[in-house]
Amino acid sequence: xxxxxxxxxxxxxxxxxxxxxxxxxxxxxxxxxxxxxxxxxxxxxxxxxxxxxxxxxxxxxxxxxxxxxxxxxxxxxxxxxxxxxxxxxxxxxxxxxxxxxxxxxxxxxxxxxxxxxxxxxxxxxxxxxxxxxxxxxxxxxxxxxxxxxxxxxxxxxxxxxxxxxxxxxxxxxxxxxxxxxxxxxxxxxxxxxxxxxxxxxxxxxxxxxxxxxxxxxxxxxxxxxxxxxxxxxxxxxxxxxxxxxxxxxxxxxxxxxxxxxxxxxxxxxxxxxxxxxxxxxxxxxxxxxxxxxxxxxxxxxxxxxxxxxxxxxxxxxxxxxxxxx
Numbered sequence: 001x002x003x004x005x006x007x008x009x010x011x012x013x014x015x016x017x018x019x020x021x022x023x024x025x026x027x028x029x030x031x032x033x034x035x036x037x038x039x040x041x042x043x044x045x046x047x048x049x050x051x052x053x054x055x056x057x058x059x060x061x062x063x064x065x066x067x068x069x070x071x072x073x074x075x076x077x078x079x080x081x082x083x084x085x086x087x088x089x090x091x092x093x094x095x096x097x098x099x100x101x102x103x104x105x106x107x108x109x110x111x112x113x114x115x116x117x118x119x120x121x122x123x124x125x126x127x128x129x130x131x132x133x134x135x136x137x138x139x140x141x142x143x144x145x146x147x148x149x150x151x152x153x154x155x156x157x158x159x160x161x162x163x164x165x166x167x168x169x170x171x172x173x174x175x176x177x178x179x180x181x182x183x184x185x186x187x188x189x190x191x192x193x194x195x196x197x198x199x200x201x202x203x204x205x206x207x208x209x210x211x212x213x214x215x216x217x218x219x220x221x222x223x224x225x226x227x228x229x230x231x232x233x234x235x236x237x238x239x240x241x242x243x244x245x246x247x248x249x250x251x252x253x254x255x256x257x258x259x260x261x262x263x264x265x266x267x268x269x270x271x272x273x274x275x276x277x278x279x280x281x282x283x284x285x286x287x288x289x290x291x292x293x294x295x296x297x298x299x300x301x302x303x304x305x306x307x308x309x310x311x312x313x314x315x316x317x318x319x320x321x322x323x324x325x
Contacts, residue, residue, distance in 0.1 A: 005089055008089050008094070008123075008128070009087060009089060011127075011128050012087060012089070012094050012096060012121055012128050013087075015034050015121065015128050015129070016096065016119065018033075018034050019031060019034035019035075019130065020080055022034065022068075023068070024079070024080075026068045026069070027068065028064060028065050028068040028069050031064060031068060032061060032064070034129065034130055035060070035129055035130045035131070036122050036124055036129035036130065036131040037061075038057065039056065039057040039058075040056075040057070040131065041056065041057055041060055041130075041131050041132065042054065042055070042056055042060075042131070042132045042133070042134075043055040043056075043060045043063075043132075043133045043135075044132075044133065044134045045133075045134075045136075045137075046135070046136045046137055079102075080100055080101065080102055081101045082098040082099065082100050082101075083098065083099050083101075084097075084098055084099045085097075085098040086098065091123070092122065092123045093120065093121065093122055093123070094120070094121040094123075094128065095118065095119075095120055095121075096118070096119045096120075096121065097116070097117065097118045097119075098116075098117060099114065099115070099116055099117075100114070100115045100116075100117055101114050101115075102114075102115075114137075115135050115136060115137050116135075116136045117133065117134065117135045117136075118132075118133070118134040118135075119132065119133050119134075120132035120133075136237065144162060145162060145244070145245060145246035145247070145248070145249065146159070146160065146162045146163035146165075146166045146167070146243065146244050146245050146246070147159065147160045147162070147163055147241055147242070148163050148167075148180055148241065148242045148243075148244075149239050149240065149241055150179075150180055150195065150240050150241070150242060151195075151240065152192075152195050152196060152198075152199040152240065153179070153192070153195075154179045154180045154181075154188075154191060154192060154195060155178055155179050156175060156178055156179060156180055157239075163244075166244070170244070170245070171223035171224060171225075171227075171229070172184075172187065172220045172221065172223060172229055173220065173231065173244060180242060182220060184220075184221060187218070187219075187220050187221060190218050190219070191218055191231075191233065191242070194216045194218050194233035195233060195240055197216060197233075198214065198216070198233055198234075198240050201214055201235060202235055202238060202240070214234065214235040215232050215233065215234040215235070216232070216233045217230050217231075217232055217253065217318060217319045217320075218230060218231050218232070218233055218319075219315050219318055219319050220244075222277070222311075222314075225277055226277035226278075227275075227276055227277040228275045228276075228277070228314045228315075228318060229244070229245075230244075230250065230253070230318045230319065231243060231244040232244070232246070232249060253317075253318065253320070254268070254271070254272060254275065254317055254318070255268070256320070257316070257317045257318075257320035258271065258317070260320060261301075261304050261305055261316075261317075261320075262304055263301060263304060264297070264300075266287075266289070266297050267297045267298075267300060267301045267304075269287055270283050270284075270287065270294055270297050270298060270301070271301060271313065271314075271317055273286060273287065274310055274313065274314055275314050275317065275318065280294050280295060280298055280310075281294075298310075298313075301313060305317075
């Protein structure tokens with residue numbers, strides 16, 4: 001790197017930091033000084049709730065002046081962190097990309113917010129100015145359940161804080177040699193099969209388009225206490241994700257499967273107890289019914305699902321396809 005390019009590199013990073021600090025301090029004039037003032041400026045953002053928005057020229061200034069200058073109900077993050085920084089510099093333009101994390105820990109119910117951002121800067125009168133921002137909010141953060149981003153081979157790319165904690169304790173899944181690992185060969189094969197399936201769809205699908213329907217349930221089997229486990233292989237924002245220990249998602253899975261197979265309330269309740277590791281006698285006692293009544297419900301559930309054993313029943317309910325593309 002030449003002295004001139006090194007100076008440009010330092011100046012570009014200084015502009016990014018100045019813009020960030022102005023945003024956190026809600027200082028519109030300082031924020032605007034970091035941007036090129038012209039009709040060709042662009043601000044393109046993708047948000048979980050609002051989708052894609054595009055603003056240009058004076059529209060950008062009006063939006064930011066309103067956001068930074070007027071009283072609002074929202075509270076900004078207390079700080080930002082960046083990683084995976086990449087800077088490309090030409091004589092008159094520069095491209096900077098990075099992953100950005102907004103720290104919301106000071107806010108009740110705040111969530112770590114993660115974005116991928118690309119900024120294009122122009123050299124105007126020997127000063128670097130931002131002329132374009134492309135910001136994509138990563139949806140995987142908006143889950144309290146463990147989420148792991150992997151490649152098609154299962155190599156771990158990223159995981160949320162919940163996954164970092166739960167993988168250390170999980171009875172079936174673990175991180176091994178930088179990959180998401182399962183203790184049974186059959187489970188590992190099922191995970192790779194699901195990832196390959198997702199990858200094939202990803203190669204033909206515009207990120208975000210119909211992705212909500214692209215997921216597959218993978219049975220992990222039972223742990224040593226008899227509790228059945230599953231994980232969900234999903235396509236989100238063009239990324240391959242694995243979710244596990246998601247009680248809300250599991251509840252929806254069981255409820256949808258019970259409805260699809262026409263189970264009665266009593267049959268669904270017994271099935272839930274079996275999934276949680278109880279035997280039929282324990283399930284009957286917990287539900288306040290006689291063992292014979294519970295066995296009758298279980299037999300009728302077998303008939304509806306076309307199975308003849310509790311493991312097969314649990315597997316059918318946990319892996320029933322709820323939504324398919």
